[in-house]
Amino acid sequence: MGAHQGPLRHREVRMDWIVENIWIVWLVLMLLFVTIEMLSLEFTFLMLGIGSAIGLASGFLGVPWWAQFLIAAAASVLLLLLVRPSLLRALRKGADPAKSNVDALVGTTGRVIQPVTEHSGQVKLANGEVWTAHVADESETLTLEPGTPVQVQAIRGATAVVIPTGRNAS
Numbered sequence: 001m002g003a004h005q006g007p008l009r010h011r012e013v014r015m016d017w018i019v020e021n022i023w024i025v026w027l028v029l030m031l032l033f034v035t036i037e038m039l040s041l042e043f044t045f046l047m048l049g050i051g052s053a054i055g056l057a058s059g060f061l062g063v064p065w066w067a068q069f070l071i072a073a074a075a076s077v078l079l080l081l082l083v084r085p086s087l088l089r090a091l092r093k094g095a096d097p098a099k100s101n102v103d104a105l106v107g108t109t110g111r112v113i114q115p116v117t118e119h120s121g122q123v124k125l126a127n128g129e130v131w132t133a134h135v136a137d138e139s140e141t142l143t144l145e146p147g148t149p150v151q152v153q154a155i156r157g158a159t160a161v162v163i164p165t166g167r168n169a170s
Helices: 002-020 020-038 044-060 065-093 101-105
Strands: 109-114 122-125 130-135 149-156 159-164
Touching: 002 020, 020 044, 020 065, 044 065, 065 101, 101 159, 122 159
Parallel strands: 130 159
Antiparallel strands: 109 122, 109 149, 122 130, 149 159
């Protein structure tokens, strides 16, 4: 019977140490969450880190370890639901409204340089770039001849989806 009490007693000692030093767990969690937040920048892990800080504070007030986790979880959920959305709005408020990269090409005009069909062709856009292109599904014209003015409706991968515009449009 004494042989079985040894490992059990050892587990109790470890659990007692963890309970007595739960503040270390909270500090490790806060450090982990803040580190992940610095990599992701979406405020999710920041809210979890603040929830961990609240759990740590409740431990200093003498709250039992299991209640500290409940308090930290509740605080994290409330922060995620109530604070994070307004932080994201404030972050996006100062964002540059100008479109860039592929988004900036939608609406751009150009001219057909190789016949454009539903499956292939090339256009030269107003910015001087040459793109592989195909006619948009909603276009009434199935083939666009060289010189036809076009407008980019969408970008799918590395292909511009175009429709005819101007006087040459059918």
